[in-house]
Amino acid sequence: MAEVQVELRHVTKKFTTKTLGDIVAVDDFNFQVYEGECFSILGPSGCGKTTCLRMIAGFEDLSEGEILLSGRPVSSSRANLYVPPEERDLGMVFQAFAVWPHMNVFENVAFPLRIRKVNKAEVERRVKQALQHTSLTGLENVYPSDLSGGQQQRIALARAIVTNPKVMLLDEPLSNLDPHLRETMRFELKELQRKLGFTIIFVTHDQSEAMALSDRMLVADMGRIMQIDTPENLYNRPINRFVHSFLGESTFLRVVIRDGQVYAAGDLEHPLGVTPPPNAAPEMILATRPNAIDITGSTGYQTRIETRIFLTDRTEYLIPVGDQKVKVQTPHRIAFSEGNSCWIRFVDPMWYPVEDTDEEKERARRQLI
Ligand code: ATP
Numbered sequence: 001m002a003e004v005q006v007e008l009r010h011v012t013k014k015f016t017t018k019t020l021g022d023i024v025a026v027d028d029f030n031f032q033v034y035e036g037e038c039f040s041i042l043g044p045s046g047c048g049k050t051t052c053l054r055m056i057a058g059f060e061d062l063s064e065g066e067i068l069l070s071g072r073p074v075s076s077s078r079a080n081l082y083v084p085p086e087e088r089d090l091g092m093v094f095q096a097f098a099v100w101p102h103m104n105v106f107e108n109v110a111f112p113l114r115i116r117k118v119n120k121a122e123v124e125r126r127v128k129q130a131l132q133h134t135s136l137t138g139l140e141n142v143y144p145s146d147l148s149g150g151q152q153q154r155i156a157l158a159r160a161i162v163t164n165p166k167v168m169l170l171d172e173p174l175s176n177l178d179p180h181l182r183e184t185m186r187f188e189l190k191e192l193q194r195k196l197g198f199t200i201i202f203v204t205h206d207q208s209e210a211m212a213l214s215d216r217m218l219v220a221d222m223g224r225i226m227q228i229d230t231p232e233n234l235y236n237r238p239i240n241r242f243v244h245s246f247l248g249e250s251t252f253l254r255v256v257i258r259d260g261q262v263y264a265a266g267d268l269e270h271p272l273g274v275t276p277p278p279n280a281a282p283e284m285i286l287a288t289r290p291n292a293i294d295i296t297g298s299t300g301y302q303t304r305i306e307t308r309i310f311l312t313d314r315t316e317y318l319i320p321v322g323d324q325k326v327k328v329q330t331p332h333r334i335a336f337s338e339g340n341s342c343w344i345r346f347v348d349p350m351w352y353p354v355e356d357t358d359e360e361k362e363r364a365r366r367q368l369i
Pocket residue numbers: 015016017023024025043044045046047048049050051052205366369
């Protein structure tokens with residue numbers, strides 16, 4: 001097992017706001033990130049991603065808990081300990097950390113070494129190496145305004161790796177780039193990590209980006225950790241409704257469970273033909289993905305195609321089930337017309353309790369921000 005590089009123990013951060021009272025931006029975060037791992041923190045706006053990263057970086061103190069880097073405490077509310085950012089051996093590419101327009105590429109990248117008073121020959125050597133790794137060789141004397149968005153992003157990356165840090169903190173580092181460039185940079189970032197072996201903690205609200213880059217992901221909502229797992233497990237086994245709908249497309253169905261049969265709300269005569277979960281409640285939410293509903297067989301629940309929508313890479317059908325509708329997506333070669341009768345079968349669905357109203361209220365309160 002790789003060594004633990006970053007550890008958060010019961011980390012909490014509260015802010016007092018004028019209009020909304022106390023906001024717990026980060027609520028009892030506990031997790032470990034291993035050496036060489038790419039770990040992303042994912043969640044909707046306001047879930048606490050940036051606050052969490054800023055606490056690891058040392059820009060924000062903690063209301064409670066402690067943070068350890070390579071086993072060494074660097075922030076601790078109890079011990080009133082705060083190691084300053086520049087002594088944490090971290091590289092950072094933050095959204096707000098733009099490149100400096102008044103410095104050429106060389107000076108931008110050399111900056112972290114200059115503040116560490118590294119000697120001239122060593123600065124030359126390290127900057128050269130960082131520029132090589134980020135494909136910027138030859139642009140040393142150019143000013144950032146003469147470069148493309150992708151090249152400017154590379155300058156920020158070169159500046160972050162020039163000190164050879166063990167951990168890289170990235171806050172939406174690709175968000176200013178166009179989609180094509182984002183994909184290229186993703187690949188380059190992974191390559192760089194493979195070559196240099198640093199650990200990445202990556203903050204984003206873009207789920208496909210997180211899925212493509214991460215070994216494990218943390219999904220947060222309203223300052224709370226919802227689930228930490230591999231991208232595959234998060235997609236296939238989301239722990240609650242929030243995680244299910246946050247990662248990929250979801251179809252939720254209110255169901256009634258009676259005498260070992262599952263019925264869609266609104267049709268208590270025809271069972272859906274799925275096995276209820278162990279310890280089923282009388283009413284639950286059945287959750288599935290639009291591509292995990294089979295409409296080609298002749299078992300399950302009989303209904304009809306209400307609407308057919310042609311999408312670029314698949315066909316989507318809206319299908320009534322009880323008093324609700326489910327969305328089903330199939331490859332184009334599976335063709336049904338509107339009005340066709342069909343059977344739907346839910347393949348390996350997930351089950352969740354009916355919505356937690358306290359959480360809903362808190363979500364509504366925070367959306368006022
Ligand atoms: P985004 O994706 O929009 O950047 P985020 O997930 O990074 O969001 P944070 O910026 O960490 O979220 O904010 C979490 C919560 O803490 C929000 O409700 C935010 O308004 C609040 N917050 C963050 N910083 C402060 C501050 N300095 N003072 C008061 N409240 C703050």
